[in-house]
Amino acid sequence: MALEVTGKLIVKQPTQQIKENFSKREFVIEISQQTNTGMTFTNFASFQLVNNACAMIDQFQLGQDVKVSFDIRGNKWEKDGQVRYITNLNAWRVEPAMQQQQGGYQQPQQQYGGGMQQAPAQPSYTPPQQPQGPSFDPGAGDDLPF
Secondary structure (H helix, E strand, C coil), rough: CCEEEEEEEEEECCCCEEEECCCEEEEEEEEEEECCCCCCCEEEEEEEHHHHHHHHHCCCCCCCCCEEEEEEEEEEECCCEEEHHHHHHEEEEEEEECCEEEECCCCCCCCCCCECCCCCCCCCCCCCCCCCCCCCCCCCCCCCCC
């Protein structure tokens, strides 16, 4: 199951050599979401990179917005009669995040001739003229049923 999330890179841990053929590196991103009511919720997600992917996070600076593509990996582990479950967010791609506005994706701005092209001015609104005909008489009856 492939998932994606965008957030600010706040922690980069050093690579850990777990076994001869297995190394991992953890990093954390801060994910802020604003609700329709204007409240902001902040979450911190810890991801891991494994083996050859450990160097993938080196190109990013702390504070930079990144988009992380990841899978959820879970393991069952038993020790001394106790059953435990471990869940890892296994990152397999990290890339710079696209600029976002509050409320959605921000399109890149196109430039023409070294400057921004301006939209043509909108014509002003002129209300329609009142029809020239018999004037309205509020005392006169009408044929509307209500």
